[in-house]
Amino acid sequence: MKLDDYIEILLIKVKLTRKKMDNQLLHWLLELRTLRGQARHLEEENKRLKIDYEKYLRQSRRR
Secondary structure: OOHHHHHHHHHHHHHHHOOHHHHHHHHHHHHHHHHHHHHHHHHHHHHHHHHHHHHHHHHHHHO
């Protein structure tokens, strides 16, 4: 089961039961999803910067 699927199921459960523990778990899972997205974004940016840096190094060696 994917994280998003579990979040959707838990969201419905929280709406129905209103248990504090389920609500806290939902909050943590939403935060986890956000952090994963931010980490993915940073990894992509790091890859792009690495490629740009390598291009710059190659260009500076040619001069």
